[in-house]
Amino acid sequence: MADLTSSFCGISSPNPFWLASAPPTDKEYNVRRAFEAGWGGVVWKTLGSEGPPIVNVNGPRYGAIWGADRRLLGLNNIELITDRSLEINLEEMARIKKDFPDRALVASVMVPCEEQHWKEIVPRIAETGVDGFELNFGCPHGMSERGMGSAVGQVPEYIEMVTRWCKESTDLPVIVKLTPNITNIIYPATAAKEGGADAVSLINTISSIVSVDLDDMAPNPTIDGKGTAGGYCGPAVKPIALNMVAQIARTPETHGLPISGIGGVTTWRDAAEFLALGAGNVQVCTAAMTYGFGIIKEMTAGLSSWMDEKGYNSVDEIVGRAVPNVTDWQYLNLNYTTKARIDQDSCISCGRCYAACEDTSHQAIAMSADRVFTVKDDECVACNMCVNVCPVENCITMEQLSPGDLDERTGNRVAAEYGNWTQHPNNPMAKAAE
Amino acid sequence: MASSGQVEQLESGRVTKEQLDANFSDLHPEFDSHEAAVAADRCYFCYDAPCVTACPTSIDIPLFIRQIATDMPLASAKTIFDQNILGGMCARVCPTETLCEEACVREAAEGKPVEIGRLQRYATDVSMRSEEHPYTRAKTTGKSVAIVGAGPAGLAAAHRLAMLGHEVDIFDAGVKPGGLNEFGIAAYKATDNFAQEEVEWLLKIGGIKLHSGKALGKDFTLEDLSKSHNATFIGIGLDSVRKLSLDKENLSNVENAVDFIARLRQSSDFSKVPVGSNVVVIGGGMTAIDAAVQSKLLGAEEVTLVYRGSQKKMPASQYEQEIAKSKGVRIIFNAKPVSIEGSTSVEHIEFEQTENGSAANKNFSVKTDHVLKAIGQLLTDEPQNLELEGSKIKVNALFETSVKNVWAGGDCVSAGDDLTVTAVAQGRDAAENIHSKLMGEG
């Protein structure tokens, strides 16, 4: 059995699956049940300043996108940070830490962007025995209108400044949670690192309108005839999150900074992909909110069997394995040539590949009167669209041409050596290959 | 509907009323909107989809399914009705397993086609429940067309002609319109008086007058119609049933399956419909299967269906055969009746085992108190002067008969194939051709 124990920026947990700061971690009752189910850690629902607690809307706060069978594909919310008092949250956190000493307990914090607020609250929270802090610079709705959340996360200077205040207030690890609602994730990540952050976590939710009620002519969820932008999360956001994680992992300025991967993690496989792209652990929110805490069993069992199968002994062996293979477009090998191949035995003759290629791609699929579909090698540019629309798995595959083979489309022989755009004769800036 | 024997001494009410209700409930109940969305999601929207080719009325199936998937059932129904105005009935009675669903690529892929029939039913049911009839009539042409027969062929022709602006009179010999939709289709395929509701709905387009109880050859002639109307369409179906030609065929409780089915369909209380305890059905088509299954559902203890050919040759689809077996019908292949025995009413039937259609010198006898004959319907009362092909009315590709200005379609013509959907397609196409002819004449 592969060892799933995780040590993330000095915080240890029995597995790399944490619950993200959100409703699943909003109170002792939930967290206790989550730990009993097997979750490795939690980032407690974001705490705010002392005083009268935050208020939430009293109408619907979630909207969603579904597949045909109501599979939830994307979730959007207009919830704010915890709406329970700081005192109660702190008491509960202390009790949880005492009862579950082996689990990771991280406090998420968001207070106004003034030094004394942060310097007061951080030591106070530390007294509960938490293992670290996560600074919520990500929430894109409500709190950002008050100059907090993503309003801070969108200004690298603020991130650096607040991170430094926190680091000055505690010896515990400080994780900076980043918003994806920016142009280039490297800027806020670099700022966090400059400010002394021990790690970053990402992504928080993406600013979104999930759908429009066409009768009321208002965004969903609708509160008394009006709606507002909310934060988007769940399976739909995973590709965006994976890319941001990978960019931080591979960019020299931020390379090596521990990353907690968040965004659409729903199965063990999603988690493995985040780890491969450089995340040290993962956090989950929507999947737990959709299916309940029980999914942790699928996640831990799945990850560990896959690791056994591949011969990986520990989580650290997976972390970042795919990062060297994430590159810029300009370095992709332009001499690598493939052609689509249709397996006639498994083809069910639906013609979707034909429609896709004929109408929208390269007119490279022939259709016979008796519905046999074949690829015209002299037209196929290997775009992969036919593979993506084919309903039968592995019916259409991309087969690589060997060096020396004729590419019927270009009339050229496939070159054996690697050749990219920087060396290409059509590139005015081309450098000669060394 | 001439019956060769009478039915007497047979019991009704063999099973409880609750059981009867359950037995004759909808074979494929309507989808709710969520089920429809899930089923619609399975459609691949194939290029030049094979299901469309397989449908005799060429409904644009991928399009109507996509319209269900996008929550537009009314638009979806319009796509269906544009090609097949009896799309509601066809959704219930078409042997989809040998038509559209057989052609579905998912049938090839995984043996589970998209449920086209049930999706069609969903869209058409939603539409037929809505207030509006989806069609309006074109400006009146001042032309009139007589339709003989209010079965699927005649109704489809009538609707199309009315839509194109002609005045239509339908004459039907029966007391109720609908043809076999009303008298023949199995009760569990068209529940809740659907056949009549569908006719009422179809007539809402306006411009169609229905004259029930008016028979061609009895109450009027083709010549009369040629005087009163600009064109005539004949859709009279098949009027009689092939005989076994055996000595004691007239014993009581030996009857035509279609008569038994019609009696059942016209009954408002199935517990009053008599049926034998040992029923023998002779034949291998849809009628034979329906008679056998419905006898069983009425409570017959033993139902034996005897077909003279092999299982492969049986006209009823594999799926229909499975339904019969699942209801407890015993099917015997390769056997033909050689004598009917009994004093006043039937007591048993002798069968001869056949091999490749010829006698194998092995006889067996089946005890029975109720014999249902379903070895094919015929046209015997064909209108005078019309040229026949085989025993049916001869038509060309435009559904014109040998008589000027007389068109025909459905079961009664040589091009018919004993399917509701084919009758609809032919009625529709004949109507289009009548229209071209009438308008061409100016």
Ligand SMILES: Cc1cc2nc3c(=O)[nH]c(=O)nc-3n(C[C@H](O)[C@H](O)[C@H](O)COP(=O)(O)OP(=O)(O)OC[C@H]3O[C@@H](n4cnc5c(N)ncnc54)[C@H](O)[C@@H]3O)c2cc1C
């Ligand atoms: C028992 C049974 C079950 C069947 N089940 C199915 C099924 O499940 N699915 C399927 O697709 N098909 C089924 N069929 C076949 C289908 O019902 C027919 O193919 C279809 O009804 C033919 O339509 P039609 O309009 O040509 O004729 P019909 O439906 O027979 O209608 C003919 C009409 O003409 C009228 N008529 C007859 N003679 C005259 C006259 N001289 N003057 C005026 N009116 C006249 C009749 O009263 C009748 O209303 C079944 C048939 C039978 C017998």
Ligand SMILES: Cc1cc2nc3c(=O)[nH]c(=O)nc-3n(C[C@H](O)[C@H](O)[C@H](O)COP(=O)(O)O)c2cc1C
């Ligand atoms: C209802 C809801 C409330 C959330 N509240 C917080 C919060 O208080 N603090 C925070 O840092 N993130 C919050 N998030 C963001 C999640 O922690 C997480 O970053 C995001 O949902 C992406 O992960 P997922 O795709 O697994 O849901 C919230 C998300 C949801 C759905």
Ligand code: SF4
């Ligand atoms: S890979 Fe692209 S170009 Fe080639 S056959 Fe498929 S769809 Fe056409």
